[in-house]
Amino acid sequence: MKPLDPRLLRYARSTRAYLAVTVLLGVATAGLIVAQATLLADGITAVFLHGAGLRELRGTLLGLAAVVAARAALAWAQEVASARSAAAAKSELRRRLFAHVAALGPRGATGAFATLVTRGLDALDAYFARYLPQLVLAALVPAIVLARLLGADLVATVTIALTLPLIPVFMALVGRHTEAANRRQFRLLQRLSHHFLDVVAGLGTLKLFGRAKAQVVTIRRISAEQRRLTMRTLRTAFLSSLVLELLATLSVALVAVGIGLRLVSGHLDLATALLVLILAPEAYLPLRQVGANYHASAEGLAAAEEAFAVLDTPVPPAGERTVTAGRxxxxxxxxxxxxxxxxxxxxxxxxxxxxxxxxxxxxxxxxxxxxxxxxxxxxxxxxxxxxxxxxxxxxxxxxxxxxxxxxxxxxxxxxxxxxxxxxxxxxxxxxxxxxxxxxxxxxxxxxxxxxxxxxxxxxxxxxxxxxxxxxxxxxxxxxxxxxxxxxxxxxxxxxxxxxxxxxxxxxxxxxxxxxxxxxxxxxxxxxxxxxxxxxxxxxxxx
Missing domain, CATH: 3.40.50.300 (P-loop containing nucleotide triphosphate hydrolases)
Structure with a gap:
């Protein structure tokens, strides 16, 4: 599984501003998560230990409402920024692809290229709208959560710090297989599109020589192969998501068992226990969602790889001399x-x-x-x-x-x-x-x-x-x-x-x-x- 491909920054410069905005929104979101957990822990402790009523909890409840509203606003801002960035990046990539293919000559303009610049690049929406923002959150939220928990509970902090790397490791192992499957699926779709375009272009000739039905058989065979490969890719995505969910659930359970034992033995106060229990799932959640969103954006990543391969194809050198046509x-x-x-x-x-x-x-x-x-x-x-x-x-x-x-x-x-x-x-x-x-x-x-x-x-x-x-x-x-x-x-x-x-x-x-x-x-x-x-x-x- 790859983070941001540097070629995307080179060929779609609008991505740079979007990444800066995404980092700022990610820091703000992580801060709000910690603030929300702190307010919840303090409020629940005040109710159970001190019997606080609505009057005493007014400040906490107002703070919670403000945090929830702020998180909703940040989520909306992220959606707007990602939609605009995806549109700008796709537009820039398409312009570069058309210009480069025009320089390469007509051999670059095929049915596969048509699939790439239409459905292929459209799949980058999921990459920008889900994967990249979640990738930023996966880097920021665990770090900020651990920094907050370090002063509250060293044991829980160490437990989370030791189990967190397991998710990226399994994510990389599963993602490598998923990436290869998506690449094969997208290339097969390109081949199907290219063949179908050729058949449509020559349909009159095929019918004239009685070969149209033979092409129907070929298209049916390639379509069935593409369908089987798509279902296999989906099966891999579902199973890999299950692996990540199970790993994160077991890690949170390990933290919760330790918290429960120390809380019962009296080595931990309720406010700290609640803070850890609320923040622990938040530390693992961004990493779990990165895996899920990676599968949603895998087709876009495969299309981006194909686009970069086209853009990296060298254009034959052109001369500058002029001459009047002769021998x-x-x-x-x-x-x-x-x-x-x-x-x-x-x-x-x-x-x-x-x-x-x-x-x-x-x-x-x-x-x-x-x-x-x-x-x-x-x-x-x-x-x-x-x-x-x-x-x-x-x-x-x-x-x-x-x-x-x-x-x-x-x-x-x-x-x-x-x-x-x-x-x-x-x-x-x-x-x-x-x-x-x-x-x-x-x-x-x-x-x-x-x-x-x-x-x-x-x-x-x-x-x-x-x-x-x-x-x-x-x-x-x-x-x-x-x-x-x-x-x-x-x-x-x-x-x-x-x-x-x-x-x-x-x-x-x-x-x-x-x-x-x-x-x-x-x-x-x-x-x-x-x-x-x-x-x-x-x-x-x-």
């Missing part, structure tokens, strides 16, 4: 991924300015990876890419990408107007957008829509056909008017008539530009001036 050279380039035993790409090739080159080969040979390398989204493990004689690693990524238009196999469309989807934030006129749509062969179907350019699309362009989405993506490339164009299987999943329209638009787009096409359809390969077969072009060969 592109893949010099003995090799790209590897941790999840693959073999290299994802091996390529040596030269693309001259104005040349249209088709990259061909079977699925998995590295066609899309070659485009990702040019975009700076994948880093070669060996070799280098040079643009106009300058290594790509030395170029300013933003400046280089302004010279490149990229049309992926499945373009991303946003819940915005067609005008906004084509312009993508560029300050362009309607005439320029319409000209780009006409060049892409999309003007006819856009004008036929009820609102034309102002037609608002659904998320991911739902309602448009695959060919219409592809032509809007080509319109973006026409509008950007860049010297380099990258096309990733632009006619995949299109019927023959639609593919012919897209091919006509690609021929217009390729005129006077350097074009690199990842292709496997013969009619798309025919557009190219030259073909590079990645299956037959190992690194080191032109």
């Amino acid at each position: 592109i050279v893949f010099d003995d380039v090799e790209v590897t991924y941790p999840e693959r035993a073999e290299a994802a790409l091996r390529l040596s090739a030269v693309i001259e300015p104005g040349e249209v080159v088709a990259l061909t080969g079977p699925s998995g040979c590295g066609k899309s990876t070659a485009l990702a390398v040019l975009l700076g989204l994948a880093t070669p493990a060996r070799g280098a890419v040079r643009v106009a004689g300058v290594p790509l690693a030395e170029l300013d990524p933003a400046a280089w990408r302004r010279q490149v238009a990229w049309v992926p196999q499945r373009p991303q469309l946003f819940a915005a107007s067609i005008r906004a989807n084509v312009a993508l934030g560029a300050g362009t006129t309607d005439a320029e957008v319409r000209r780009a749509l006409a060049q892409a062969g999309a003007a006819a179907f856009v004008e036929a829509l009820p609102d034309g350019l102002d037609t608002v699309l659904s998320d991911d362009g739902a309602g448009l056909s695959a060919g219409q989405r592809q032509r809007i993506a080509l319109a973006r490339a026409f509008l950007r008017d860049t010297p380099v164009v990258l096309l990733d299987e632009p006619t995949a999943n299109l019927d023959a008539a639609t593919a012919a329209d897209v091919l006509a638009a690609i021929r217009r787009l390729a005129s006077g530009r350097t074009v690199l096409i990842a292709a496997h359809r013969p009619e798309l390969i025919a557009v190219a001036d030259r073909v590079v077969d990645l299956a037959r072009t190992p690194a080191g060969a032109r």
Whole structure:
């Protein structure tokens, strides 16, 4: 079981002020606990030994009422502070995660990442609202209670001091197992979310090839595994709480037996005995609650570990040089991924300015990876890419990408107007957008829509056909008017008539530009001036 992770202070600086407030509130709460116990002991002693009435107890009762009201106010202040701190910390972590993943590139944005920044970080509420405040109380309350009891009863103080460390020891032993179980459970949830997102994204293709039911079986299996692991984690949490409760109860009983024996023998007065009996459970209570609240915050801690792992992932170094697009050279380039035993790409090739080159080969040979390398989204493990004689690693990524238009196999469309989807934030006129749509062969179907350019699309362009989405993506490339164009299987999943329209638009787009096409359809390969077969072009060969 970990106390406060220092990386939380580094990545969520708002936590520092919250910790200071929590310590101050914890000191005040501990002082009020001692004051309440003292007032109760004095009041009960006055009633039983001196027969005091309400008039004599007025001051004690007023003091008790003030202490109870103050403890309630402190509890409310703690809830408010923890809620605001949790919201600020989650917001700061999310901003940092999004910025870091954007710098890492699209490979970091997965279903697992979506689970992390939503449900995962939301679980930090229990960490801030319950675990951290209780952790502070667990450090302050026993120390203040022991300091108060030291002058009242040395034997009870020593007994409590000797038994208190047993709870953190057992807590650490149990917490280590619980932490590992929660980490496994959260990672399985991430895997389930990632797989489900992939299935939803490719549901149309799965249904087309009759593979949708097979994915239902896979999701059911992973869901059952996640359910079993969750129940196992809950069982561990309940049993560990029982262990801590039993240990604390036995420790309090040990103190109470000693108090009772000495009280009967006359070696201890009633007021002191009552003070010890009231304060002893208060010394153990914060430690017991730390264990219980740790289980409530364990998922948040597991999510925080995942967030820190993402934030600690180094961003590939970016250059600062700028260059005008020219000859592109893949010099003995090799790209590897941790999840693959073999290299994802091996390529040596030269693309001259104005040349249209088709990259061909079977699925998995590295066609899309070659485009990702040019975009700076994948880093070669060996070799280098040079643009106009300058290594790509030395170029300013933003400046280089302004010279490149990229049309992926499945373009991303946003819940915005067609005008906004084509312009993508560029300050362009309607005439320029319409000209780009006409060049892409999309003007006819856009004008036929009820609102034309102002037609608002659904998320991911739902309602448009695959060919219409592809032509809007080509319109973006026409509008950007860049010297380099990258096309990733632009006619995949299109019927023959639609593919012919897209091919006509690609021929217009390729005129006077350097074009690199990842292709496997013969009619798309025919557009190219030259073909590079990645299956037959190992690194080191032109």
